[in-house]
Amino acid sequence: VTVERLELVRVSLPLVTPFRTSFGVQHERDALLVHVRAREAQGWGECVTPAAPVYSEEYTGGAAHVLEHQLVPRLLAPGRTLRAEDVGLRLAGVRGHRMARAALESALLDAQLRAAGRSLAVHLGATRDRVAAGVSVGIPDGGIPELLEQVEGYLDAGYVRVKAKVARGSDVAPMQALRTRFGARLRLQVDANAGYDPDTPADVAALDALDELGLLQIEQPFAPDRLLAHAAHAARWRTPVCLDESITDAARAVEALALRACRIVNVKPGRVGGPFETVRIHDACRDRGIPVWCGGMLETGIGRALNVAVAAMPGFELPGDTSASDRYFREDLTDPFVLVDGHLAVPTTPGIGREPRDEVLATATRLPLAG
Ligand SMILES: CSCC[C@@H](NC(=O)CCC(=O)O)C(=O)O
């Protein structure tokens, strides 16, 4: 496509309930969107950075800065006519900033596919027309009683599996309470968001106790770079280790698997640099018999649409964190994703199949980057 105008759009959506993880609590989704106006069509991408560098090194202010001063100028320098497949090449000289790149690449791919009248799911080789939805539950302020209530509500809504956030001091007791309340049949996994230290005996003891609860997986117990520590403990535990923050790209995924640091991979298109790196990770895991699932970063419908199409690819055989819009937002930026029988329908219209609704955009902050 030929880019005529490229803009950053920042809009904040309040969360229906506070979302607490091992690295803090969020009350809103401060969303940074890339809007591409090409001659042939428009495209939208969502940068999944949190407002502060607490999940990984990236954060929204930094992503906006690197997009404006480094990534967009490099992308458009050789010329404004380009394919989404070229983004990786044009940005090859830049290290890191994978969430910022992902937003740019997915916005261009959206425009390109809209111009071609082709849905993202078809372009990715998706084999499902709906995807099973898991749900991620934060650490509630109200403790165990509120946790039980929230999980009850999500199970009633139809979510097919529950992922609970754990952190030092909020791990074994709440997970045992879920087991006691919902039994051994509850499909339950935990996500520590790198909150434990492999060299702290009390931390390892807590994880060892979680390993006794018949969980589907233990996600990212330790810091992202500690692949050998994950491998050492994965070998001791029955419960499979899943990595999220550690898996920054396909090369890292291959190394993590070779080191046996994990047996399951949480793939987030927004974390790994975009749709094309996502396909490379999907293919690398598939070649090694490793199941993957699509994680989430509290995306609005823009990022959620990308995730749902990715979750429909063959290797995404485990339910992901692709929840319905109303899990987070009373009113989504786009037409909502709605849970039907525990599944979300994969968009079939051109591009990502969602765009921001004008009335919600009206409240947004705009930053023209080019054009
Ligand atoms: C930025 S905090 C979100 C990171 C967290 N994501 C979730 O728990 C799922 C969020 C969602 O449902 O979008 C993860 O580490 O997997």
Ligand SMILES: [Mg+2]
């Ligand atoms: Mg995670």
